[in-house]
Every structure is written in structure tokens, then in C-alpha cells.
Amino acid sequence: MMGHSHTDHERSYLPAMGKDWLLPLYDPFIRLAGVGRVHGQLLDRADLRPGQRILEIGCGTGNLLRALGRRVPDVEAVGIDPDPAALRRARRKATRSRLPIRYERAFADELPLPDGGFDRVLSAFMLHHLAEEDRIPALREVGRVLRPGGELHVVDIDGTPSGHGPGRLHRNPRVMGSLPERVLAALADAGLTGVAENGRGRAWFGRYVFYRAEARQRG
Ligand SMILES: C[S@@+](CC[C@H](N)C(=O)[O-])C[C@H]1O[C@@H](n2cnc3c(N)ncnc32)[C@H](O)[C@@H]1O
Numbered sequence: 001m002m003g004h005s006h007t008d009h010e011r012s013y014l015p016a017m018g019k020d021w022l023l024p025l026y027d028p029f030i031r032l033a034g035v036g037r038v039h040g041q042l043l044d045r046a047d048l049r050p051g052q053r054i055l056e057i058g059c060g061t062g063n064l065l066r067a068l069g070r071r072v073p074d075v076e077a078v079g080i081d082p083d084p085a086a087l088r089r090a091r092r093k094a095t096r097s098r099l100p101i102r103y104e105r106a107f108a109d110e111l112p113l114p115d116g117g118f119d120r121v122l123s124a125f126m127l128h129h130l131a132e133e134d135r136i137p138a139l140r141e142v143g144r145v146l147r148p149g150g151e152l153h154v155v156d157i158d159g160t161p162s163g164h165g166p167g168r169l170h171r172n173p174r175v176m177g178s179l180p181e182r183v184l185a186a187l188a189d190a191g192l193t194g195v196a197e198n199g200r201g202r203a204w205f206g207r208y209v210f211y212r213a214e215a216r217q218r219g
Contacts, residue, residue, distance in 0.1 A: 011107065013082040014129040014174065016060045023085050027061055033205045035125070038155055039064045042124055043071060045198055045210060046153040050074040052119040055145060057108040057138065058126025062090025062101065068122075069099035078113070080106040108138035116147045116215075123154045125208075128178035139190030146215035152192065156183065158200070158207040180209050187213045 016026045030036065048054065048068065052075050056065050059079030068077060079101060081087055087103045094101040106112050108130065121142045130138055142152050159178035180197060187195040192213035199210040 011082070013107065015083050016086055020083075020085065023061075023083075023089070026086075027063070027089075030061075030063055034203055036063065036067065038201065038203065038208060039067050039124060041199070041201065042122060042153055042155045042210065043068055045212065046120050046122060046151065048072045048075065048120065052076070053117060054078070054120045054122065055080070055111075055113070055118045056122045056124070057111075057142065058123055058129060059090060059103065060086045060126075062086075062093050062103065064122060064124050065090075065101045066093055066097055066099060069094070069097065069101055077101045078118075079103045080108070080111065080113075082107050107134075109134055109141050111141045111145055113145045115144055116150075116218075118145050119147060119150050121146055121150070121152045123152070123156075125156055127154060127156045127183060128159070128174045132177060135186045136190045139186055139192065143191050143215045148215055148217040150215045152187075152211075152213045152215075153198070154183070154211040154213075155208055156211075158209045160207070162207070175206075180211075183209070183211055187211060191216065 015023065017023055050073055054075050054077050056079045059065055059081050062079055065077045065079050079090060082105060084105055087105055090103050104112065157175050157178050158180060159176045184195055193216050194214040196212055197209060198212045201208050
């Protein structure tokens with residue numbers, strides 16, 4: 001969300017709290033900030049049913065997929081994230097809640113997953129963590145792993161400046177670049193169809209926007 005890119009040996013990424021050592025504060029932050037309610041709103045929009053295969057890109061510590069597992073029985077859920085420490089927490093929480101969620105280390109633009117294998121892809125507060133040049137490649141990967149007609153449901157920070165001047169979060173360049181018109185353009189440029197904004201909300205950490213899109217029918 002804030003701070004500097006983490007560098008590992010192959011590739012850098014922006015971790016959940018901006019810095020690795022802040023990761024233990026992520027779940028308390030999520031609870032305090034009421035992000036669970038926003039996750040619920042994203043799941044409401046995604047029209048999830050038993051038997052579906054669902055992928056979350058940028059799953060962090062696994063709160064969205066855990067909420068999904070509690071809400072919809074018998075889904076096959078996979079979460080990917082480049083942050084091994086976040087994945088360790090996610091796996092621990094899934095085991096504790098006895099949810100069969102699979103977590104794998106991956107970057108969103110290099111998914112180690114087959115073509116057309118998913119009914120839904122979800123993404124919560126993750127797109128603004130991507131460098132501008134990684135956004136379209138990541139969304140193309142979403143189109144590849146979704147079955148034709150499968151749906152992507154996204155929620156992300158709205159970086160549009162508000163009348164009250166920038167808050168701390170909104171001074172971050174990646175947050176400032178998280179503009180609905182840019183997200184909608186990236187979704188369409190990545191070859192997804194049915195691209196639309198799907199609602200807005202506000203919490204004390206800022207404003208957020210929902211988006212939806214579909215994978216094209218092939219052939
Ligand atoms: C603010 S956290 C959101 C976590 C979770 N989706 C949630 O709603 O609680 C953003 C996540 O995006 C991940 N991320 C950063 N760069 C990424 C990339 N290139 N591909 C996939 N995930 C990435 C970070 O490691 C972090 O876990």
C-alpha cells in the first residue's frame with residue numbers, strides 16, 4: 001500500500017504494507033479498516049457458486065479467500081502472491097480454518113496455471129501494487145487463465161484527488177496512479193470484454209472502486 005519496492009533475487013514487488021517488516025500489522029490493519037466488509041461486497045458481485053474454480057491474484061495473507069471458503073462450500077480456490085511471508089500466513093490461516101485453499105508463489109503476469117482453468121478471478125487492493133508497465137500483462141494473464149465467458153472481479157483504491165487535499169495514502173505515486181479511467185482502459189487493452197465499473201465505496205483509508213470484466217469467447 002505504501003512505501004518502497006521489496007527486492008528479491010529475481011524480481012521486485014511492492015508488499016502488502018509497503019515494507020516486509022510491517023507485514024505482521026497487515027491483518028490488524030485490515031480488521032480495523034473494515035476491509036472485510038469490502039471483501040464481502042466483492043464476493044457479492046462475483047456471483048460465486050459451489051463447484052467453481054476461483055483464483056485470487058495478489059492474495060496477501062489470504063483474507064478474501066478465507067471469507068470465500070466460509071461463504072461458498074465446495075469451491076476450488078487458488079491464491080497467488082509473490083510474497084512468501086504473506087503466503088505462509090495465508091496457508092496457516094487456511095489450515096486453522098480447515099479450508100482447502102491452495103496458495104502458490106507467483107507474479108500476476110506469469111501465472112503457473114493452465115489456459116481456461118478458472119470460472120472467476122478475483123483481485124482486492126492489488127492492482128495499484130503493480131508497476132504501470134506490468135498492469136496490462138497481468139490482466140492478459142487473467143484473460144488466459146479464465147474460461148471463455150469467465151469473469152474477473154476487482155476492487156481497488158481510487159486515487160482520484162478529493163476536494164480535501166491528499167491524505168497520506170494519496171501521496172503515494174502508485175495510489176495516485178490508481179484512477180478508474182486508467183483501470184478501465186487497461187482491462188479493455190488487455191483484451192477483456194464486458195469491462196465496466198461495478199460500484200464505489202468509502203472507508204477511512206480512502207475511496208475504492210469495483211470493476212468487472214470477462215474473458216472473450218474463443219474461436
Ligand atoms: C494490499 S495487499 C492485498 C492483499 C489481499 N488481496 C487483501 O485484500 O487483503 C496487495 C498484495 O499484492 C501483492 N503483489 C504485489 N505485486 C504483485 C504482483 N506483481 N503479482 C501479484 N501480486 C502482487 C503484494 O505482495 C500484496 O500481498
